[in-house]
Amino acid sequence: MxxxxxxxxxxxxxxxxxxxxxxxxxxxxxxxxxxxxxxxxxxxxxxxxxxxxxxxxxxxxxxxxxxxxxxxxxxxxxxSPGLDRPLRGINDYIRFKGKLAKIILRERIENRTVIKGYITKIEGNNILIKEKDGGKVLKVPYNKILRANLELDL
Incomplete structure (x- = not known):
């Protein structure tokens, strides 16, 4: 097969x-x-x-x-992959800069294992995410991401 x-x-x-x-x-x-x-x-x-x-x-x-x-x-x-498509590589984060994403982490960052926010910037292997609720910007190393997908921004 x-x-x-x-x-x-x-x-x-x-x-x-x-x-x-x-x-x-x-x-x-x-x-x-x-x-x-x-x-x-x-x-x-x-x-x-x-x-x-x-x-x-x-x-x-x-x-x-x-x-x-x-x-x-x-x-x-x-x-198609859909509006809630998975983000599978650093280029997806670049491509969907400004979009809302849900990120599941391999380990805690600032006491979180799930981050929901806007992809604001990519610096090398770090993704900067502005939290949807609260607006805090978190720096997420790409290798700490278990999986991520876009979210509908309603």
Whole structure:
């Protein structure tokens, strides 16, 4: 199944590049005797819309049908990372500067293991977060972050 996933990833990356998109993630798993292929696409200069998901889906589906890579029935799901997308690297923090994020820490910083605030600045490997409640600016070393995601700012 890994070989199939690699072939799908290779073609998906080419399609995404042609559409000015990138592949965020690909999952291929069996659920109750049926395969589920989920491809999450992203856009570096904004957010992915329904039309882009639909167009990408048609192109990857045509490839999958032509190559007959998956020998059983499967469900294809093409989506975006969403508004509450995970932040997976320092470049995501740079990209989403000014946005609200929820950060789960590996160890306490100023007696907190969870910080919810705005990404204000990136200094080397440190992320400066202005707390949503209170406005205090915390310096968070990137290596102390267990996981993080954007939050809806209502």
């Amino acid at each position: 890994d070989n199939i996933k690699d072939l799908i990833r290779e073609k998906a990356c080419k399609i995404a590049k042609d559409m000015n998109l990138e592949i965020f993630d690909i999952n291929l798993k069996k659920i109750r005797r049926k395969l589920k292929l989920e491809i999450i696409i992203d856009k570096l200069d904004g957010y992915v819309g329904i039309d882009e998901c639909e167009n990408f889906s048609k192109k990857i589906e045509a490839y999958l049908d032509e190559k007959d890579l998956i020998d059983s029935s499967y469900d294809l799901i093409v989506s």
